[in-house]
Amino acid sequence: KQEVTQIPAALSVPEGENLVLNCSFTDSAIYNLQWFRQDPGKGLTSLLLIQSSQREQTSGRLNASLDKSSGRSTLYIAASQPGDSATYLCAVSKPNRDDKIIFGKGTRLHILP
Amino acid sequence: GAGVSQSPRYKVAKRGQDVALRCDPISGHVSLFWYQQALGQGPEFLTYFQNEAQLDKSGLPSDRFFAERPEGSVSTLKIQRTQQEDSAVYLCASSLAVGESSQPQHFGDGTRLSIL
Numbered sequence: 423k424q425e426v427t428q429i430p431a432a433l434s435v436p437e438g439e440n441l442v443l444n445c446s447f448t449d450s451a452i453y454n455l456q457w458f459r460q461d462p463g464k465g466l467t468s469l470l471l472i473q474s475s476q477r478e479q480t481s482g483r484l485n486a487s488l489d490k491s492s493g494r495s496t497l498y499i500a501a502s503q504p505g506d507s508a509t510y511l512c513a514v515s516k517p518n519r520d521d522k523i524i525f526g527k528g529t530r531l532h533i534l535p
Numbered sequence: 536g537a538g539v540s541q542s543p544r545y546k547v548a549k550r551g552q553d554v555a556l557r558c559d560p561i562s563g564h565v566s567l568f569w570y571q572q573a574l575g576q577g578p579e580f581l582t583y584f585q586n587e588a589q590l591d592k593s594g595l596p597s598d599r600f601f602a603e604r605p606e607g608s609v610s611t612l613k614i615q616r617t618q619q620e621d622s623a624v625y626l627c628a629s630s631l632a633v634g635e636s637s638q639p640q641h642f643g644d645g646t647r648l649s650i651l
Contacts, residue, residue: 426577456639465539465626465642466578511577522568522591523640525577 424449428512428526436534437504443497443529445512450490456523457486457497458511466511470497502533537561539643541627547649548617556612556646560629567610568640569602570626578626584610614648622650 425448435441445455454473458466470479470486472495478487485498499506509528516522540559548554560567566585570578571594580594586607595602599617604610614621624647628640 458642463644463647465541465644466628466640468639468641471639513577522580522583522594525579527575527577 424452424514424516424524426512426514426524426526428510428529430529431527432530432532434532434534435502437502439502440498440500441502441531443499443510443512443531445495445497445526447493447495447512447514447524449516450493452490452514452516454515455486455488455495456513456515457484457495458513458525460509460511460528469510499531504533504535507531507533539627539629539641541625541643541646543646544644545647545649547651549651550619551616553613553615554617554648556614556625556648558610558612558627558629558643560608560610560627561641562608564629564631564641565607566630566638566640567604568628568630569610569612570628571596572624572626572645574623581612581625617648617650619650622648624648 427446429444456471457469460466472479472488483500488495509530511528513523513525542557568583569581572578582602583591584604599615601613624645626645628642630638630640
C-alpha cells in the first residue's frame with residue numbers, strides 16, 4: 423500500500439530565506455507526483471506536477487524534483503515571502519483507469535515577516 | 536463559474552441526520568473525485584466518477600456514504616445517519632483526464648461538516 427510521508431510537519435523561517443520541503447513515498451511505481459498548496463479554509467491549488475519520466479519542474483520561485491527510484495521528492499522555495507505561508511501537500515498517483523492520488527499529511531509553512 | 540464550486544461551505548448536523556453535499560465541477564471536466572480531509576491530515580480518496588459512471592468507490596468508509604453524478608456534471612455526496620467521526624472537510628476535485636494521470640486535479644474549497 424502506497425504511503426506518503428512529509429517532513430517536517432511544520433516549519434517557520436524568516437522572510438527571504440530559501441527552503442526545502444521533503445516528501446517520500448513507499449511504492450516507486452508512480453505515474454506522477456504533484457505538489458499542492460492549501461490555505462486555511464480553502465481547497466487545494468496544484469503548484470507543480472512531475473511526470474514519472476521527468477526529474478524536475480519549475481514555476482517561478484518554486485522548483486520540485488523527483489527521484490522515483492529512491493521514492494523522494496523535494497519542493498524548493500526561493501526567496502520566501504510571507505504570502506508563501508500555507509500548508510504544502512505532496513501527492514502521488516498510480517497508472518490506472520482512475521487518477522486516484524495519495525496525499526501526505528502536509529508541511530505547515532510559516533514565513534516570518 | 537471558472538472553478539469547482541461546492542455547497543454548502545459549512546454544514547452542522549445532529550448525529551443521526553442525513554446530509555447532502557453538492558459539487559459543481561469545471562464545465563467539460565470528465566473526471567470528478569471526492570476526498571475527505573480530517574483536521575491536520577491530508578485528503579483521503581473517497582470515490583471517483585468518469586462522466587456519470589462511478590468507477591471507484593473503494594474509499595467510502597461505510598454503506599452510509601453514497602455518491603452520484605447522474606448527468607455527468609454535478610455530483611452529490613450523501614451521508615446517512617451521520618456519526619461524529621464523519622466530521623471533516625469534504626473536498627471535490629475535477630479534471631479533464633480520462634484514464635490518464637497527466638492532468639492536474641482542480642479542487643473546490645470544500646464543505647466543512649460538523650456533527651454534533
